[in-house]
Amino acid sequence: MDGPTEVARPGLLERPGEPLALGPIGRLGTTAAPDNQSETAVAASGSLVVAGFNDFIGFSLPGPLSFSGVMYSTDGGDSFTYSGRLPAAAGTEVRGDPSVAVWTRSAGPPVFFYASLFTNPAGQHSLCIHRSTDGGASWVGPFEIGTAPSGSDFPDREWIAVDPETGRLLVSWTHFGSSGVTIRAAYSDDAATASPPTWSAATTVGARPWDGQCTFVAPDPHGPNVYLAWESYPFTGFSDTSIGFSRSTNNGVTWSPATDIGPGFWHHLAPYGFDRWLWSVGGLVVNPIDGALEVVFAASQNGTPAGDFGDIRYIRSTDAGASWSVPVALDAFPGADRAQCFPSIAAAPDGRLDAHWYDLSAGSGRDDWTDVFYTFSTDFGAHWSSPVPVTPAPWRNEAGNNFGAPHQGDYLRGGVSAAPGAGAAPLAAADPSLVCFAWMAEPRVGSTGADPAVASIFPPAQFVPLRVRPGSVGVVDYGCVNFDGHLVAGEYGDLDIPLENIGRSALAGASASLASLSPDVSVIDATRAYGSIAPGAIGTAVGRFRIRLSTAYPCGEPARFRLTLSASGVTSSYDEFSLPTGVPISTTTLFSESFDGVAAPALPAGWSSLGQAGAADPWVTSAAAPASPPNSAFVPEIGATTFTRLEAPVVAVPASADYIEISFKLRCALSQYDARSAPDGVSFEYQLDGAGGSHFATADADQFDDRYTHNLERASGNGSGDRSAWSGISAGYQPVRIRIPGIGGHTVRPRFDLTTTDALPTGGVWIDDVKIVAVDLGCGACGTSAVALDETPASPRVELLGPNPFQDVTALGYVTPRAGRVRIDVISIAGQRLRTLVDRYAPPGVYSVPLRAREPGRPALKPGVYLVRMTAGSDAASLRIVSL
Numbered sequence: 001m002d003g004p005t006e007v008a009r010p011g012l013l014e015r016p017g018e019p020l021a022l023g024p025i026g027r028l029g030t031t032a033a034p035d036n037q038s039e040t041a042v043a044a045s046g047s048l049v050v051a052g053f054n055d056f057i058g059f060s061l062p063g064p065l066s067f068s069g070v071m072y073s074t075d076g077g078d079s080f081t082y083s084g085r086l087p088a089a090a091g092t093e094v095r096g097d098p099s100v101a102v103w104t105r106s107a108g109p110p111v112f113f114y115a116s117l118f119t120n121p122a123g124q125h126s127l128c129i130h131r132s133t134d135g136g137a138s139w140v141g142p143f144e145i146g147t148a149p150s151g152s153d154f155p156d157r158e159w160i161a162v163d164p165e166t167g168r169l170l171v172s173w174t175h176f177g178s179s180g181v182t183i184r185a186a187y188s189d190d191a192a193t194a195s196p197p198t199w200s201a202a203t204t205v206g207a208r209p210w211d212g213q214c215t216f217v218a219p220d221p222h223g224p225n226v227y228l229a230w231e232s233y234p235f236t237g238f239s240d241t242s243i244g245f246s247r248s249t250n251n252g253v254t255w256s257p258a259t260d261i262g263p264g265f266w267h268h269l270a271p272y273g274f275d276r277w278l279w280s281v282g283g284l285v286v287n288p289i290d291g292a293l294e295v296v297f298a299a300s301q302n303g304t305p306a307g308d309f310g311d312i313r314y315i316r317s318t319d320a321g322a323s324w325s326v327p328v329a330l331d332a333f334p335g336a337d338r339a340q341c342f343p344s345i346a347a348a349p350d351g352r353l354d355a356h357w358y359d360l361s362a363g364s365g366r367d368d369w370t371d372v373f374y375t376f377s378t379d380f381g382a383h384w385s386s387p388v389p390v391t392p393a394p395w396r397n398e399a400g401n402n403f404g405a406p407h408q409g410d411y412l413r414g415g416v417s418a419a420p421g422a423g424a425a426p427l428a429a430a431d432p433s434l435v436c437f438a439w440m441a442e443p444r445v446g447s448t449g450a451d452p453a454v455a456s457i458f459p460p461a462q463f464v465p466l467r468v469r470p471g472s473v474g475v476v477d478y479g480c481v482n483f484d485g486h487l488v489a490g491e492y493g494d495l496d497i498p499l500e501n502i503g504r505s506a507l508a509g510a511s512a513s514l515a516s517l518s519p520d521v522s523v524i525d526a527t528r529a530y531g532s533i534a535p536g537a538i539g540t541a542v543g544r545f546r547i548r549l550s551t552a553y554p555c556g557e558p559a560r561f562r563l564t565l566s567a568s569g570v571t572s573s574y575d576e577f578s579l580p581t582g583v584p585i586s587t588t589t590l591f592s593e594s595f596d597g598v599a600a601p602a603l604p605a606g607w608s609s610l611g612q613a614g615a616a617d618p619w620v621t622s623a624a625a626p627a628s629p630p631n632s633a634f635v636p637e638i639g640a641t642t643f644t645r646l647e648a649p650v651v652a653v654p655a656s657a658d659y660i661e662i663s664f665k666l667r668c669a670l671s672q673y674d675a676r677s678a679p680d681g682v683s684f685e686y687q688l689d690g691a692g693g694s695h696f697a698t699a700d701a702d703q704f705d706d707r708y709t710h711n712l713e714r715a716s717g718n719g720s721g722d723r724s725a726w727s728g729i730s731a732g733y734q735p736v737r738i739r740i741p742g743i744g745g746h747t748v749r750p751r752f753d754l755t756t757t758d759a760l761p762t763g764g765v766w767i768d769d770v771k772i773v774a775v776d777l778g779c780g781a782c783g784t785s786a787v788a789l790d791e792t793p794a795s796p797r798v799e800l801l802g803p804n805p806f807q808d809v810t811a812l813g814y815v816t817p818r819a820g821r822v823r824i825d826v827i828s829i830a831g832q833r834l835r836t837l838v839d840r841y842a843p844p845g846v847y848s849v850p851l852r853a854r855e856p857g858r859p860a861l862k863p864g865v866y867l868v869r870m871t872a873g874s875d876a877a878s879l880r881i882v883s884l
Helices: 056-060
Strands: 035-043 048-055 070-071 081-085 100-105 109-121 125-132 140-144 153-163 169-177 180-188 204-207 217-218 226-232 243-250 259-265 281-287 293-299 312-319 338-346 353-359 368-379 415-418 435-441 452-457 476-478 492-496 500-501 505-517 521-525 527-533 543-548 559-566 573-579 582-593 608-613 620-622 632-636 642-647 657-670 681-687 694-696 703-705 711-713 734-741 746-754 764-778 799-800 810-814 818-826 833-842 845-852 863-870 875-883
Touching: 048 056, 048 100, 048 109, 056 070, 070 109, 070 353, 109 140, 109 153, 125 153, 169 226, 180 226, 180 353, 204 226, 204 243, 204 746, 217 281, 243 293, 259 293, 259 312, 281 353, 281 632, 293 338, 293 353, 312 338, 312 353, 476 845, 492 642, 492 845, 500 505, 500 527, 505 521, 505 543, 505 681, 521 559, 543 559, 632 642, 657 681, 799 863, 799 875, 810 818, 810 833, 833 845, 833 863
Parallel strands: 035 100, 100 153, 281 338, 338 415
Antiparallel strands: 035 048, 048 070, 070 081, 100 109, 109 125, 125 140, 153 169, 169 180, 180 204, 217 226, 226 243, 243 259, 281 293, 293 312, 338 353, 353 368, 415 435, 435 452, 476 492, 492 543, 505 527, 505 559, 521 543, 559 573, 582 764, 608 642, 620 632, 632 764, 642 746, 657 734, 657 764, 681 694, 681 746, 703 734, 799 810, 810 845, 818 833, 818 863, 863 875
């Protein structure tokens, strides 16, 4: 069990896990929780915060099964303690799907409730609650919700809420039965004290053929009204989704006939990296100030990937659900900012609305870079702040070496707004309310899944909506012979850091300050101005940031940085990024197979086709349409539910290897539903050290070029564990490159898995030119710079950074004390200009440029003596160089 994670609460946007962060988190390391955690939920009373999540480590522990995990905070989110999983009695199972609520009583400590799916001693599917009166440190239960069980039926996706006036605990759920899907609700008036509580009879609120799942129950804090919303499908076609709705005027005893809110909308497709169906409806709350209903949901622009997958939308009703406002997009660039999903909404005691969601706008639209974004409204939803990421940097979320435990789950219900409450340790007077979030944190490379994160803001403010996109930082390295873009120990580097304005309005006075998070990395030029940046535009700094790696910097260790972001009129925030170090000094081909050394249909020695499920046709060598003649590996797609594997020989990785690169050429002709979802697909994984199951490339790779294109929906019956895969009809062969670090000294066995269903066959899958290369990193021989790189002289200077004499390549460093036009030429002894190396406007600073003896399209610098001449305005500088 982890102890508290201590972090400070500074003035900047607090983000997880660091002294400056959107609320310090209780992140659980792989030692305490090595399996997957998902479907986070959170509740808060004063400074007490409780977060629940699916904690799949419960499957591997002795005793009655429970995978409803808990962590709690007693200091408003400054630190968290992991308290394990909720207790399960003998003969029962506590099966996750957490929903957390709290009753802040007028006297006595707050009562936290935690609802889960449940299997009772009779083996029936049911629901249960646990109860805590010490802020989540200990729990009693499970107490079955007595009106939920049914033999062959299945209650799912429960939601709980507490009437703050009476303490009545309300629960809603979707009931899957032999006669169809129904929406049900019940309540208990003694859940805070009785063991077990007594429950009302279940009321069927929705029993229409199109009623779906994802219920939310919300009591009015100042009256007898209770509201219930859920996802429904009353329309035909792709824009079939709506929001079912019902109202109770007597605290949940009886309910109005089910209706649907407004016109239909396009349900959103699963974004890249999300491995299963995504519910659109994200939350329903009652505003405590005016009693209005506040709803968020996700919807695709037009039901296609080209239409952005999904935007977050908000609607409001001020007449108890009789009518609703026109949907408003909460993401800043709806229809043009890639995918947003899993929204959550909360209402603070002062009426402020807080919303957050998973956001994939940092990526290209064909990758899984994911953030958690936050926005708020202080005028009852009329205006919303520019959404900003609460995560320090986007992460790759498509990970987890587990077929049976999709890491994000089906939804995110982790937003809550709270205020000081009786019986709870009070918040500081300057913190009248807090916003707490819970979400899936970054998956650990090589682990079985991600960890939960919880964060908090004290109080909300408009933080600067600037960010650094993954892979956008440019590096000019110098101080060594090779200007190769690789930072090594002892080397200087200039960084170009473009900033993107992800807000709704232009930003003036934008600036950034760079700090190192890695020991032995110093920042020389730390602050740069960006000026004004239009919404959606990229800003460029005036000048570059300069860094230096110490001579003792560990070769290959990424250098980590934090960029504090500022602009006029908004609160500072920060972004984090890392840069690779080390130069590939050797590559060793460990394995290569083109399938050309055998006669079709036989596979090469050591390769095998393994049927995993169904009567699949085997993988074979084929002469039909190879990437490189005469052969490739091929497996046909058949119209049946199958799972077949192409397994390569075992490959030993040298202990010295820093990483391996696996490359191959892939061609698909497989059935698909659309450009993002498919019933059939092929994926790549590998077995490590000849034992255990597959390791997924999406979990272990730090680079994955031409990633998976499709999501394999679990409803299709495929055998691939709801993961992403390649599918559809590719335009010829596509090259795939996968880089996996940290497996030097191990063995790998590559595997290609094809899963099919009874969909109409299209063709099959071709694999060719499989290659595995081991790469060793080194730091090279870094030279000593003759330029005082941390000082700016009064006049221009040009110096050698590399060898002189030189044979093939050397490096020049030059310094400009004032902004202006700079030109650097290479001149022969006879006075003939041979090369122009630089001819540009340059701000004051230190720069570098390589000089090569031979370059395509330019005269070669034959052995001899040359003059390098630099002019900057009316000033000039020169030096002699010798080419060997």
